[in-house]
Amino acid sequence: MKTIKNRIYIVLCSCMLFYCFLGCDNIKIRQSATVENGKIELSFDKNSGAFQSFKTVSNSYDFFDSIKPTESLWKIDFLQTSGVKTIEMSAASGFQFLKQDAHTLVLTWNNFKGIDNQKFKVIATVKLIENKPLSSWKISVEGIEGEKISRVVFPIISGIKDLGDENLAVPYWMGVKTKNPRNSLSKIEGKEKKYEWQYPGRMSLQCIALYNDSEKFGLYTACNDSLAYRKDFSYTLDGSNNLTYKVSNYPSIDEKSDIYSPKYEAIIGSFKGDWITAAEQYREWGSKQKWSSESRFKNGLTPKSLEETALWEWNRGKSINVLEPAKSLKQKLNLPVNVFWHWWHGCSYDDGFPEYFPPREGEESFILAMRSAQKEGIKSIVYMNQMQWGTETESWQKENALSYAVKDINGNTNTHTYNIFTNKSLTTMCMGTQFWKDKYTSLSDEAINTYQTNGVYMDQACFSFLCYDKTHGHPVGGGNYWLKNFGKLTEQIRSKFPENKDVFLAGEGVSEAWLPYLDAFLTLQVSMERYAGDNGWEPIPFFQAVYHQYAITYGNYSSLIVPPYDELWPKEYAPKNPLALLDESYSKQFLMEQARSFVWGLQPTISNYQNFLVSKRTKEIDYLLNLARVRNNGLKYLLRGKFFRSPKMITKEKTLDMSRLSIYAGKTGNTVTAFKKTADLIYSGAWKSDDNQLGIALASISDDSYQIDLSISSDDYGLNPNGRVNIINEDGAKFMTTYEEGKIDINFTLQPRQICIIEIINE
Incomplete structure (x- = not known):
C-alpha cells in the first residue's frame, strides 16, 4: 500500500513539474523582461507586458506593492455608432517583447479579439535615460485607418504602494500639495476615487511628485511635450488602497490616418527630495523649451509700467469705486499702483458677456476717469472673458x-451657469x-482704443x-x-x-504654454483658504519654482471687507450693508496671504480696497504698504530672480481664524464661513539674481519678535566663498556682516510683522 502511495505522489509531482515547465492554458511561468541603468530597474511580464516592478538600484526599493493589481499598461477608446468601445492588453492574442539594447524594451501587442483589421497593433517603447533615474515611455497605435480613436490612456502605472509620510504635489495653477493623498481620495463620494488635471489648462506644467516627506524620496511623473497637446493626468485609488497613475492622450480623430503616436513621451522616474527637487528637475527641461525662449517677460516685451507695478488694486464697479481709491492708495504708497478692474462693463457679470459696451457709467464718464488716472501714473486693465x-x-x-x-x-x-443670482448660463466659444x-x-480693440484702457484681463485664458x-x-x-x-x-x-x-494682456491662471502670449498671470492660490476653505490642500509656488524668471505673476483675493454685489444683479439678493468690514479676527489671514505673495515672488494685490481701511484697519494696510516698498527695493530678486530652496530655519506656527467667502456677496447674505487652521507665522523664499547674488525674502505675521539664526554654505547657492550680507527694508539696503571661506552665518531679531530681504553679495 505504501509503495502505491509513493508512486501516486511521484506521478502527481511529475504532472505539476510538467505544467510548470511546459505550460498550459491556465498556468504560465511569470518571467520578466528587465532593463536597468545603474539608477533604476524596470520589469515587465514576458507573457503579457504587464508592468511588474519599478526599483531603485541603490537600495532595491520597489515602488510597487508585492501583491499589486494587474492592470493593462494602456487602454484605447474607439468611437463607434453604438458608443465607445474600449480595448486593453487582455484583448490581444499575441504579445512579443524585444530588448532593443541594454536600456530599451519594445513591447508589441497584436492579433486582437474584436478588431477586424489584422494590421492593428500597439507598440510601447520604454527607454531608460542614461545616468538618470528616469525612463521615457512612448506608445504607437498602428493599423487604425477607418477607425475613430478618441482617447489613448498610456502609461497606466498601477499598484503604487504607500510611500509613508506621503505627499502629493501638483502644479494645479500655481501649485498645491496634500498630505496623505490616499486618505483624501478615499473621502471622494462616488464609485471612482480620482484626482484629474487637464493640460494645457489648470495643470500649468507637466510634472507631478508623489513623495515621502520625512525620508525625502519619491515618484516623479511627467511628460516632455514641447508642443502642448491636450492630455489629462490623474491619480486614482482602488478598494485595496493602491494608487494608479494615468496619462490620457487625445488624438485628433482622422479616419484616413493609419497610425497614432504622440509627439512626446511620458517620463517616469524616482527622485531624492521633495516637491522642490521635482520642480528643479522639471525646470532643467522646461527652461530649454520654446515657451521659455519666447517668453514675453524674458525677452523684454512686457511694458515697463507692468514690470514696475508695486501694488495692484482689484476693485469692481464704476470708476468712483475703482480709480478714485487707487489714486489715494498710490499717494500713500508713493510707488506705481495699477488697477485690475471688474464690473466696469454695461452687462451683468457672468451672464451678459460679451455685451460689454458701453461701460455702465457711460462712455464720456469712463474715458474721462481713465485719462485722469493715467495722468497720475495709474494703468488699468479691464475684465473681458475670452471664451x-x-x-x-x-x-x-x-x-x-x-x-x-x-x-x-x-x-x-x-x-455652465456661473451666476447664482440670475441663473443665466454662459457657453464656451x-x-x-x-x-x-x-x-x-474687436472687443479688445474697442476697450483699448475707444475707451482708452491700458489693456485687457482675459478671464479663463489659460484653459x-x-x-x-x-x-x-x-x-x-x-x-x-x-x-x-x-x-x-x-x-x-x-x-x-x-x-x-x-x-498689456493678462490672463487667469498660469501655464508654461502661454508664456509667449501673455504679459501677466493671475495666481490666486495665496488666498486658497478664502475660496476653498480647509480642503486638505496647501498652496505652494510650484510654477514660480520652475518659471519665475519667465513670467510676471500677480493676484490675491486678500480683502478686509465683505465682497461686493453687482448692481445689475437682482435687487432682492443685495446685501443690506455693502462693503462692511470683515471681523478683525480674520486680519491674520489677510497678512498671511500678503506674506505668501511677497516671499513667493508675486506682485502684491489687495481686493476691494476702500479709503476708510486706512483708519479702520491701519495695521493691515501699513503691513501691505511696507511689503510693497520692501519688494520694490528687491526687484532683482522678487521680480526677476530664479527660485532656490530657502535655508533651513525653525518656523513658528499658530492656529488662526480663517474665513471662507465668495468673491462676491453670497445669495443668503451670510457670506462668511469661519474655520480655524494652523499656519506659519514666518514665511521665507530664496531668489538668485542674474548677477549671481542671493536674496532671502522674510515676512513675519507674528505679533512677537523672532530670532533668525541661519547657517548657509555658499556652495549650496553657487556663491563666491567670500562676501557681505545686507538687509533690505523699505528704506533700502543696510550692511549687516561679512562672510569668509564659504560659511555664511546670519543672526538677527526679526521684529513683529517685519518684512525684509537678506541680501548675500559676492566679492
Missing part, C-alpha cells in the same frame, strides 16, 4: 454664436474658429478644450490647436495696439 457668451443675450441669437461654440463628442455645447478670434479682437465640431476648420477632438489659435488671437489683438502707449 464665454451668454446664451440669453440678444447677440447670441443675432450673431449665430451657437455655430461657433465648443461641441463635445456628442455635439453638445459646454454650457471655440478658439479654433476665426469668427471668435475676430469677435474678441483649453476639446472640440468635435467638424465645421470649425480645426482638427476634430484632440490636438494642440487651442493654444495655437490663442497665439493667433493675441497677435491679432496686439496688431491693434496704439504706438507709444503701455498696453
Whole structure:
C-alpha cells in the first residue's frame, strides 16, 4: 500500500513539474523582461507586458506593492455608432517583447479579439535615460485607418504602494500639495476615487511628485511635450488602497490616418527630495523649451509700467469705486499702483458677456476717469472673458454664436451657469474658429482704443478644450490647436495696439504654454483658504519654482471687507450693508496671504480696497504698504530672480481664524464661513539674481519678535566663498556682516510683522 502511495505522489509531482515547465492554458511561468541603468530597474511580464516592478538600484526599493493589481499598461477608446468601445492588453492574442539594447524594451501587442483589421497593433517603447533615474515611455497605435480613436490612456502605472509620510504635489495653477493623498481620495463620494488635471489648462506644467516627506524620496511623473497637446493626468485609488497613475492622450480623430503616436513621451522616474527637487528637475527641461525662449517677460516685451507695478488694486464697479481709491492708495504708497478692474462693463457679470459696451457709467464718464488716472501714473486693465457668451443675450441669437461654440463628442455645447443670482448660463466659444478670434479682437480693440484702457484681463485664458465640431476648420477632438489659435488671437489683438502707449494682456491662471502670449498671470492660490476653505490642500509656488524668471505673476483675493454685489444683479439678493468690514479676527489671514505673495515672488494685490481701511484697519494696510516698498527695493530678486530652496530655519506656527467667502456677496447674505487652521507665522523664499547674488525674502505675521539664526554654505547657492550680507527694508539696503571661506552665518531679531530681504553679495 505504501509503495502505491509513493508512486501516486511521484506521478502527481511529475504532472505539476510538467505544467510548470511546459505550460498550459491556465498556468504560465511569470518571467520578466528587465532593463536597468545603474539608477533604476524596470520589469515587465514576458507573457503579457504587464508592468511588474519599478526599483531603485541603490537600495532595491520597489515602488510597487508585492501583491499589486494587474492592470493593462494602456487602454484605447474607439468611437463607434453604438458608443465607445474600449480595448486593453487582455484583448490581444499575441504579445512579443524585444530588448532593443541594454536600456530599451519594445513591447508589441497584436492579433486582437474584436478588431477586424489584422494590421492593428500597439507598440510601447520604454527607454531608460542614461545616468538618470528616469525612463521615457512612448506608445504607437498602428493599423487604425477607418477607425475613430478618441482617447489613448498610456502609461497606466498601477499598484503604487504607500510611500509613508506621503505627499502629493501638483502644479494645479500655481501649485498645491496634500498630505496623505490616499486618505483624501478615499473621502471622494462616488464609485471612482480620482484626482484629474487637464493640460494645457489648470495643470500649468507637466510634472507631478508623489513623495515621502520625512525620508525625502519619491515618484516623479511627467511628460516632455514641447508642443502642448491636450492630455489629462490623474491619480486614482482602488478598494485595496493602491494608487494608479494615468496619462490620457487625445488624438485628433482622422479616419484616413493609419497610425497614432504622440509627439512626446511620458517620463517616469524616482527622485531624492521633495516637491522642490521635482520642480528643479522639471525646470532643467522646461527652461530649454520654446515657451521659455519666447517668453514675453524674458525677452523684454512686457511694458515697463507692468514690470514696475508695486501694488495692484482689484476693485469692481464704476470708476468712483475703482480709480478714485487707487489714486489715494498710490499717494500713500508713493510707488506705481495699477488697477485690475471688474464690473466696469454695461452687462451683468457672468451672464451678459460679451455685451460689454458701453461701460455702465457711460462712455464720456469712463474715458474721462481713465485719462485722469493715467495722468497720475495709474494703468488699468479691464475684465473681458475670452471664451464665454451668454446664451440669453440678444447677440447670441443675432450673431449665430451657437455655430461657433465648443461641441463635445456628442455635439453638445459646454454650457455652465456661473451666476447664482440670475441663473443665466454662459457657453464656451471655440478658439479654433476665426469668427471668435475676430469677435474678441474687436472687443479688445474697442476697450483699448475707444475707451482708452491700458489693456485687457482675459478671464479663463489659460484653459483649453476639446472640440468635435467638424465645421470649425480645426482638427476634430484632440490636438494642440487651442493654444495655437490663442497665439493667433493675441497677435491679432496686439496688431491693434496704439504706438507709444503701455498696453498689456493678462490672463487667469498660469501655464508654461502661454508664456509667449501673455504679459501677466493671475495666481490666486495665496488666498486658497478664502475660496476653498480647509480642503486638505496647501498652496505652494510650484510654477514660480520652475518659471519665475519667465513670467510676471500677480493676484490675491486678500480683502478686509465683505465682497461686493453687482448692481445689475437682482435687487432682492443685495446685501443690506455693502462693503462692511470683515471681523478683525480674520486680519491674520489677510497678512498671511500678503506674506505668501511677497516671499513667493508675486506682485502684491489687495481686493476691494476702500479709503476708510486706512483708519479702520491701519495695521493691515501699513503691513501691505511696507511689503510693497520692501519688494520694490528687491526687484532683482522678487521680480526677476530664479527660485532656490530657502535655508533651513525653525518656523513658528499658530492656529488662526480663517474665513471662507465668495468673491462676491453670497445669495443668503451670510457670506462668511469661519474655520480655524494652523499656519506659519514666518514665511521665507530664496531668489538668485542674474548677477549671481542671493536674496532671502522674510515676512513675519507674528505679533512677537523672532530670532533668525541661519547657517548657509555658499556652495549650496553657487556663491563666491567670500562676501557681505545686507538687509533690505523699505528704506533700502543696510550692511549687516561679512562672510569668509564659504560659511555664511546670519543672526538677527526679526521684529513683529517685519518684512525684509537678506541680501548675500559676492566679492
